[in-house]
Amino acid sequence: MTPELEERLKAVDAEKAKLDAARPLSPNTIASLRDKMILEWTYHSNAIEGNTLTLRETKVVLEGITVGGKSLREHFEATNHRDAILYVEEIVTQKERSSEWQIKNLHGLILKGIDNDEAGRYRRENVAIAGASTTPPDFLHLDEEMRNLIAWLESAERMHPIERAAELHTRFVKIHPFVDGNGRTGRLLLNLELMKAGYPPAVIRKEDRLTYYNALDEACVTGVYDSVTRLVTDAVQRTLEGYLAVLHPPPRSEPTSKPLPGIYFDT
Numbered sequence: 001m002t003p004e005l006e007e008r009l010k011a012v013d014a015e016k017a018k019l020d021a022a023r024p025l026s027p028n029t030i031a032s033l034r035d036k037m038i039l040e041w042t043y044h045s046n047a048i049e050g051n052t053l054t055l056r057e058t059k060v061v062l063e064g065i066t067v068g069g070k071s072l073r074e075h076f077e078a079t080n081h082r083d084a085i086l087y088v089e090e091i092v093t094q095k096e097r098s099s100e101w102q103i104k105n106l107h108g109l110i111l112k113g114i115d116n117d118e119a120g121r122y123r124r125e126n127v128a129i130a131g132a133s134t135t136p137p138d139f140l141h142l143d144e145e146m147r148n149l150i151a152w153l154e155s156a157e158r159m160h161p162i163e164r165a166a167e168l169h170t171r172f173v174k175i176h177p178f179v180d181g182n183g184r185t186g187r188l189l190l191n192l193e194l195m196k197a198g199y200p201p202a203v204i205r206k207e208d209r210l211t212y213y214n215a216l217d218e219a220c221v222t223g224v225y226d227s228v229t230r231l232v233t234d235a236v237q238r239t240l241e242g243y244l245a246v247l248h249p250p251p252r253s254e255p256t257s258k259p260l261p262g263i264y265f266d267t
Contacts, residue, residue: 001163005226008233009160015240016199022247033243038062040203042081045187047206051077076113077184084109084188092195098153100146103177106188110181122146123179131213134220136176145175153193161197162236165190166229170219194236200243202235 025033043058051074057067061078084106091102108120122142128135137145149171156164169190176182191201204212208231215227 001229002226005230005233008230008237009162012162012199012233012237012240015237015244019200019240019243019247020198022244025247029246033246036242037201037203037239038082038085041085041191041201042078044203044206045184046074046077046081048204048209048212049077049183053078073114077110080110080112080114081184083112084184088188088192088195091192095196098150098192100150102192103146103172103185103189107178107181107185110184110188111178115180118179122177125179127176127179129176131217132220133217134174136174142175142177146177149175161194161199162202162233163225163229165193165197165202166232167219167225168193169232170216170225170228173216174220190232199236200239202232203239204231204235 039055039059039062042062043053043055046053046058053061053067053070053074057070058078060067061075062082066075087106087109096102104120104122111119123139126136126139149168152171153164153168156167159167169186172186172189173182178185187204194200194202212228212231215231219225219228
């Protein structure tokens, strides 16, 4: 890990300490932050994979309203992802140990009603990832690969939580155990690990998709995870800053006695 990345992680930990010091948060604050996070996490994770619902349309779908001109699959992708987040929260609350069973359940929620035959089942065929420099392992090796992934995770407890979560995500994506839904499932696993360690979720933004894909590709090829860890670190930092802004809004400036040059006020 580079010194620059170490400094970024220290900065995130400092922001996390501020959030921890503000606990316990009021129920209303928790509810509003949670609703906002579920919406943004769902929107961006689906948009990365090509879902065309806007942020506002995603909000409407999560409220149970159908959006005209959008496919049934896109509606399912929104509600399924929301349900998968609720499952992640349940795992964290229950302090469950990581397992293949959890991963299959998360994937089952992601593809529910979209491809029930493949939901929660490791792929039974070989695949290639468009644009990637590596090829996922043969499907016959998936059981062993996923067992090794869980074993690695259990051995990585001394890593910084953000570094561990980013590497877990990358290792999972490289295995690509499912026919479809690997990206969404992988980002759920990423945030599951962060939330277990008391960090807020990292939302990989749609506009950072190319940087994200390049970082994953670099890590899969070289085994060096600094770029993807940096991306996740920045995403966690954004979330922390958003939470703290709600908890400690900046003071309102006093109105000036005269209009500032170039600024006009309604009379």
